[in-house]
Amino acid sequence: RFMINPEFIAGMLFLPSMSDNEAIEIVGTERFSNYTGYAATFRYSGDHVDKKERDSLGRLTTRIVAIDALCHPGSRQYRLDSLLREVNKAFCGFLDQSKCQQSHVFLQCNESCEVQLGSDAGSASNVSGTQSS
8 A cells, every 4th residue: 555655655754653552544645556466466557646536624535544463463363352452453443533523522512411312423412302513
């Protein structure tokens, strides 16, 4: 992925090593190269023009999640602590932070407010039954 999105290489200079409960989400990355193959058969196959839409901040709507793996885990990858680490990493990486932050705003209600989150975490009902978003 670093070969088709070279800004990842520069990003490594600024991002710290991940802890066992961390993942990195990279937003707005642009793909510059087309390719064929994988690993030893990976080959550059020309320029790529990234035609993704842009968000309100002008960033491409691309989101890449980086989750590091254990180095040479062997059979220890099946131990409970290692399995828990991997599940936590996946949870951190795939949690949609924008929706999570919206939910926290709705939950910061005063004591007289009753919040009910439906299947859409982007809306909440207050006591009077009117929708707020």
